[in-house]
Amino acid sequence: MLSQLSGLYGQNLFESVIPFWLRHSIDKEHGGFFTCLDREGQVYDTRKYVWLNGRQVWTLSKLYNSFERRPEWLDAARLGAGFLRRHVFDDQGRCYFSLTREGLPSFYQRKPYGAGFVALGFWEFAKASGEEWYREKALELYARLSGWIANPALLGRPALSGGTASSNLADIYILASLALEIGDLEMLRKCLRDIRLHVDPATGLLHETATLDPSLRKSTPDARLICAGSIFEIYWILGRALRLCPDAEVEALLLRALDAACELAWDQEFGGYLYFIDIDGRPMLQLESDMKLWWVHCEAIYALLRAYLQTGESKWLNRLEAVHNWSWSRFPDPRHGEWFGYLHRDGTLSHTLKGNNYKGCFHVPRMLLYSLLDLQAADGR
Amino acid sequence: MLSQLSGLYGQNLFESVIPFWLRHSIDKEHGGFFTCLDREGQVYDTRKYVWLNGRQVWTLSKLYNSFERRPEWLDAARLGAGFLRRHVFDDQGRCYFSLTREGLPSFYQRKPYGAGFVALGFWEFAKASGEEWYREKALELYARLSGWIANPALLGRPALSGGTASSNLADIYILASLALEIGDLEMLRKCLRDIRLHVDPATGLLHETATLDPSLRKSTPDARLICAGSIFEIYWILGRALRLCPDAEVEALLLRALDAACELAWDQEFGGYLYFIDIDGRPMLQLESDMKLWWVHCEAIYALLRAYLQTGESKWLNRLEAVHNWSWSRFPDPRHGEWFGYLHRDGTLSHTLKGNNYKGCFHVPRMLLYSLLDLQAADGR
Numbered sequence: 132m133l134s135q136l137s138g139l140y141g142q143n144l145f146e147s148v149i150p151f152w153l154r155h156s157i158d159k160e161h162g163g164f165f166t167c168l169d170r171e172g173q174v175y176d177t178r179k180y181v182w183l184n185g186r187q188v189w190t191l192s193k194l195y196n197s198f199e200r201r202p203e204w205l206d207a208a209r210l211g212a213g214f215l216r217r218h219v220f221d222d223q224g225r226c227y228f229s230l231t232r233e234g235l236p237s238f239y240q241r242k243p244y245g246a247g248f249v250a251l252g253f254w255e256f257a258k259a260s261g262e263e264w265y266r267e268k269a270l271e272l273y274a275r276l277s278g279w280i281a282n283p284a285l286l287g288r289p290a291l292s293g294g295t296a297s298s299n300l301a302d303i304y305i306l307a308s309l310a311l312e313i314g315d316l317e318m319l320r321k322c323l324r325d326i327r328l329h330v331d332p333a334t335g336l337l338h339e340t341a342t343l344d345p346s347l348r349k350s351t352p353d354a355r356l357i358c359a360g361s362i363f364e365i366y367w368i369l370g371r372a373l374r375l376c377p378d379a380e381v382e383a384l385l386l387r388a389l390d391a392a393c394e395l396a397w398d399q400e401f402g403g404y405l406y407f408i409d410i411d412g413r414p415m416l417q418l419e420s421d422m423k424l425w426w427v428h429c430e431a432i433y434a435l436l437r438a439y440l441q442t443g444e445s446k447w448l449n450r451l452e453a454v455h456n457w458s459w460s461r462f463p464d465p466r467h468g469e470w471f472g473y474l475h476r477d478g479t480l481s482h483t484l485k486g487n488n489y490k491g492c493f494h495v496p497r498m499l500l501y502s503l504l505d506l507q508a509a510d511g512r
Numbered sequence: 513m514l515s516q517l518s519g520l521y522g523q524n525l526f527e528s529v530i531p532f533w534l535r536h537s538i539d540k541e542h543g544g545f546f547t548c549l550d551r552e553g554q555v556y557d558t559r560k561y562v563w564l565n566g567r568q569v570w571t572l573s574k575l576y577n578s579f580e581r582r583p584e585w586l587d588a589a590r591l592g593a594g595f596l597r598r599h600v601f602d603d604q605g606r607c608y609f610s611l612t613r614e615g616l617p618s619f620y621q622r623k624p625y626g627a628g629f630v631a632l633g634f635w636e637f638a639k640a641s642g643e644e645w646y647r648e649k650a651l652e653l654y655a656r657l658s659g660w661i662a663n664p665a666l667l668g669r670p671a672l673s674g675g676t677a678s679s680n681l682a683d684i685y686i687l688a689s690l691a692l693e694i695g696d697l698e699m700l701r702k703c704l705r706d707i708r709l710h711v712d713p714a715t716g717l718l719h720e721t722a723t724l725d726p727s728l729r730k731s732t733p734d735a736r737l738i739c740a741g742s743i744f745e746i747y748w749i750l751g752r753a754l755r756l757c758p759d760a761e762v763e764a765l766l767l768r769a770l771d772a773a774c775e776l777a778w779d780q781e782f783g784g785y786l787y788f789i790d791i792d793g794r795p796m797l798q799l800e801s802d803m804k805l806w807w808v809h810c811e812a813i814y815a816l817l818r819a820y821l822q823t824g825e826s827k828w829l830n831r832l833e834a835v836h837n838w839s840w841s842r843f844p845d846p847r848h849g850e851w852f853g854y855l856h857r858d859g860t861l862s863h864t865l866k867g868n869n870y871k872g873c874f875h876v877p878r879m880l881l882y883s884l885l886d887l888q889a890a891d892g893r
Contacts (some may be wrong), residue, residue, distance in 0.1 A: 167733070167795070175794040176732050227672075235674030287668060291608075293616025351557050352548070413556040414548070414865035418800040418854060421862055473799060475856065481802055484795035 132452060136436075137506045143463060144499035149194070149204075151468035151485065152187065152492040157207055161233055163214030166491040170483040171467050177232035181219055181245040183491030188212045188252030190492050192259040194500060205259055212256045212265060215249055224275070225286060229488070241288035243279040246272050247305035254312050273309050277318075280306070295354070296343040298328050300361045307368050311375075319372040323381050326369060331410060335387035336395065337362050338410070352416045357408045359396035360427030362388050363434035367501075370437060389438055393431075393450055398423075401477050402457045404431055422481065423474040425490065428458040429498035436502055440509050470495050513833060517817075518887045524844060525880035530575070530585075532849035532866065533568065533873040538588055542614055544595030547872040551864040552848050558613035562600055562626040564872030569593045569633030571873050573640040575881060586640055593637045593646060596630055605656070606667060610869070622669040624660040627653050628686035635693050654690050658699075661687070676735070677724040679709050681742045688749050692756075700753040704762050707750060712791060716768035717776065718743050719791070733797045738789045740777035741808030743769050744815035748882075751818060770819055774812075774831055779804075782858050783838045785812055803862065804855040806871065809839040810879035817883055821890050851876050 155172030156164045158179075166183040167176035191208035195201065218234030219226050226249055228240035250272035257266035280302045284290045303322050310318035329337040339356040342348055349355045366389045373382055396404045404427050407420040431454045439447035461478055462470040464485070472490045473482040484490075536553030537545045539560075547564040548557035572589035576582065599615030600607050607630055609621035631653035638647035661683045665671045684703050691699035710718040720737040723729055730736045747770045754763050777785045785808050788801040812835045820828035842859055843851040845866070853871045854863040865871070 167797075169795050176797075178732065231674035233674075236672040237674040237676075239670050239672065287670075289620050289668075291617040291620065293612035293614075293618040295618075351559065414550050414863060414868065416548075416557075416868050418803060418862070422799060476862075481799070481857075482795060487795065487797050 132448070133506055133509075136455065137503060137510075139459075140499045140502050140506075144496055144503070147463065147465075147468040148470070148492075148496050148499065152496075153203065153207060156187065156486070156492065157210055158214075158232065159210070161214065162210045162217070163230070163232075163234070164211050164491070166486040167488065168484065168486040170464065170471075170485060172485065175484075176488075178237055178488075179214065179218075179230045179232065179234070180488045180491070181215070181226055181228055181230065182248045182489070183486070183493065184211050184215055184219075185245070185248030185250075185252035186493035187491055188215070189248070189255045190496050192252070192255035194496070195259045196255065197504065198500065208252075208256050208259060212253060212260075215252070216265075216268070219245075219249060224271075225279075226272075239287070241283060241286045243276055243283075243286065244301065244305060246279065247276055247309065250276065250309055251305075251312070254309070269309075270313070273313060273315075276306065276309070295347055295351070297354075298325055298341045298343065300329060300337060300339050300358075300365055303329075304361070304365055304368055307365075307372055311368070311371055316376060319376050323369060323372060323376060323378055326365065326381060327384070330384055330388070334395070334410070335384065335391040336410060337365065337388045337392075349411060352409065352413065355409045355411055355413060356415075357392070357395065357410050358406065358427075359392040359404050359408070360406070360424065360430050362392040363427070363430035366434045367430075367437050370441070386438065386442070389434060393435075397450075397453075398476065402453075403461075403474070403478060404428060404454070405476070421476040423461075423476065423478065425458075425462050425470050425472045426494040428454060428462060429494040432458065433498045433501055436505060440505060513829065514887055514890075517836065518884060518891075520840075521880045521883050521887075525877055525884070528844065528846075528849040529851070529873075529877050529880065533877075534584065534588060537568065537867070537873065538591055539595075539613065540591070542595065543591045543598070544611070544613075544615070545592050545872070547867040548869065549865065549867040551845065551852075551866060553866065556865075557869075559618055559869075560595065560599075560611045560613065560615070561869045561872070562596070562607055562609055562611065563629045563870070564867070564874065565592050565596055565600075566626070566629030566631075566633040567874035568872055569596070570629070570636045571877050573633070573636035575877070576640045577636065578885065579881065589633075589637050589640060593634060593641075596633070597646075597649070600626075600630055605652075606660075607653075620668070622664060622667045624657055624664075624667065625682065625686060627660065628657055628690065631657065631690055632693070635690070650690075651694070654694060654696075657687065657690070676728055676732075678735075679706050679722045679724065681710060681718060681720050681739075681746055684710075685742070685746055685749055688746075688753055692749070692752055697757060700757050704750060704753060704757060704759055707746065707762060708765070711765055711769070715776070715791070716765070716772040717791060718746065718769045718773075730792060733790065733794070736790045736792055736794060737796075738773070738776065738791050739787065739808075740773040740785050740789070741787070741805065741811050743773040744808070744811035747815045748811075748818050751822070767819065767823070770815055774816075778831075778834075779857065783834075784842075784855070784859060785809060785835070786857070802857040804842075804857065804859065806839075806843050806851050806853045807875040809835060809843060810875040813839065814879045814882055817886060821886060 155168050163179040164184050164187045165174045188208050188211040191204045195204040226245040227236045229237040250269045253265040254269035307322040328341040339358045340353050342354050366385050403423040406422050407417050435451035469485040475481045536549050544560040545565050545568045546555045569589050569592040572585045576585040599611050607626040608617045610618040612618050631650045634646040635650035688703040709722040720739045721734050723735050747766050784804040787803050788798050816832035850866040856862045
């Protein structure tokens with residue numbers, strides 16, 4: 132099966148996904164990337180979303196750095212990086228969430244992830260272009276990121292006495308992603324420590340939000356929230372960290388969490404992985420909780436591929452085959468390229484768009500590229 | 513049909529809906545109302561959500577003031593009003609979005625609606641209890657509300673150069689609701705002027721967000737958004753304003769908007785009203801756009817009842833019958849009381865909860881009570 136995947140993923144990445152974004156997302160007039168693209172690639176919102184602009188700079192630069200030095204990839208990455216450089220920062224050096232087509236600030240989000248994705252994009256682009264300014268700016272953002280995470284009041288979110296001190300998988304994910312690139316082993320060790328806070332002892336699942344006060348564990352919907360997609364993603368990101376900072380205990384807990392997430396979130400009735408689940412089966416606040424999202428399935432595919440390559444156990448290959456088949460027959464659009472993003476629980480399309488304010492040129496091409504690279508490496512062993 | 517509705521709605525209100533909230537939502541220990549209640553009424557999140565606490569104070573006080581002076585309704589309203597009085601305000605007199613069970617601030621939202629619903633609740637409770645403090649506080653909040661709407665920077669949302677000056681249906685709705693109670697005719701006349709900004713000339717629909725710069729009309733998903741539920745709600749709220757400030761032109765535009773919203777949003781395939789629609793059929797950013805929500809259907813029922821009572825035209829009665837039948841067979845829970853809130857597009861349940869951070873004791877009982885009162889008044893004519 133794996134050799135078949137390799138061919139399929141290469142074809143999808145280079146003939147469908149990347150061409151879709153290169154053809155439709157690039158704003159040659161003002162720079163930056165449109166991400167609100169309909170099924171055919173028509174722009175339905177000209178605003179520039181910062182998470183996705185940072186991520187697309189990363190994707191194009193990563194392709195250039197790790198696959199082939201195609202000038203068209205670097206040129207496109209430069210259009211995005213330059214746009215962000217000119218427009219994304221406020222007077223305190225924080226990042227906006229969205230900009231107008233021309234680059235005026237449109238919305239400010241009280242979260243640190245925009246800055247995280249800009250830093251990731253800048254770092255990778257600096258490697259591709261050799262432009263030192265982006266490397267230094269990425270390091271500066273990285274240096275401030277931990278402070279913004281620890282103290283959201285710096286981003287305008289007031290500290291409230293009834294707030295709950297907690298650790299978020301998303302924070303560990305973004306810090307580990309950057310620390311891996313930058314080679315900050317101290318941070319990686321901190322991430323590998325912090326992940327233990329998230330373990331549910333009974334099931335081995337990882338809480339999306341871990342309350343630091345154990346008496347508040349599972350006390351709110353947030354504290355009971357399980358997002359299988361986040362567990363898939365953290366599994367392989369921290370798997371990379373473990374190569375640099377080995378820790379057998381964390382390795383085991385990550386594999387157990389992956390196993391538990393697959394068991395819990397696979398939909399026995401309709402197939403595919405459910406988006407959000409309450410660990411105690413209580414009601415969910417998110418209206419989209421039972422939908423099937425492209426990124427969850429991308430992360431599942433890559434996590435399960437890694438688990439199989441790591442362990443050689445057939446249960447991972449069986450799960451990979453199941454999620455590949457389920458996803459492949461529903462998400463990719465053979466007619467206009469790229470993947471659909473959003474399905475109802477029963478697998479029918481709920482949205483025909485290819486991109487919006489949270490879906491861009493990132494999860495699909497990253498999964499395809501990383502799978503290809505890992506399969507090549509495994510072949511060469 | 514109408515006399516049948518009267519019996520059904522009275523029974524649902526007094527034997528199912530209100531008993532559910534009185535039995536399960538009241539926190540006798542700390543005051544305030546739990547609203548995160550599962551199908552059976554069990555609390556799954558003890559936080560107190562401010563929109564819904566204000567709204568429940570309103571509902572219980574309104575029942576007391578307009579239907580019957582039952583002490584249990586006033587006592588329950590007092591537990592909510594007192595909790596808000598003690599805990600909802602920050603040091604600048606703004607309202608938090610959520611509080612812990614004990615009343616510590618948990619989350620602060622950069623929107624004016626929490627304050628609006630607290631003001632509505634306080635005003636109605638002051639009428640019920642005769643307690644002057646609540647009346648004065650409601651007036652004070654009302655006086656500040658227009659300023660908060662006009663200048664969200666006062667609520668911590670920075671004014672950005674790429675933001676779009678616009679008018680929101682939700683703002684007109686909350687201001688008109690309060691102005692009707694308080695008898696502020698000048699504000700009502702302003703609301704009746706502002707609604708004209710929302711009209712789409714081609715269809716007669718009302719935009720959820722009307723851009724003040726006509727060149728930006730329909731330029732973004734926000735500016736193309738149609739929410740039929742908001743049109744249903746604004747139809748009857750401004751209908752009440754028109755009794756005090758007659759304006760034949762606005763009366764006609766509201767009836768045309770109601771007609772257009774019914775045509776656009778009724779789901780020909782599965783029945784029921786879709787939640788969000790793009791006026792140009794472009795993709796939607798909201799993942800829940802094709803779901804069927806309880807409040808949209810409550811607002812449809814009451815708006816269509818009013819349209820029929822106002823005009824006597826059979827098309828409104830036919831639509832009322834259709835939405836009543838569709839809703840009645842899906843939303844109310846005959847086993848544990850109250851209504852379910854969230855259905856998939858095909859009408860199957862997506863969530864079994866009875867309340868959450870946005871669904872509380874408000875749209876269902878308000879629709880039932882107002883329908884009853886209007887049917888009684890029509891009977892007496």
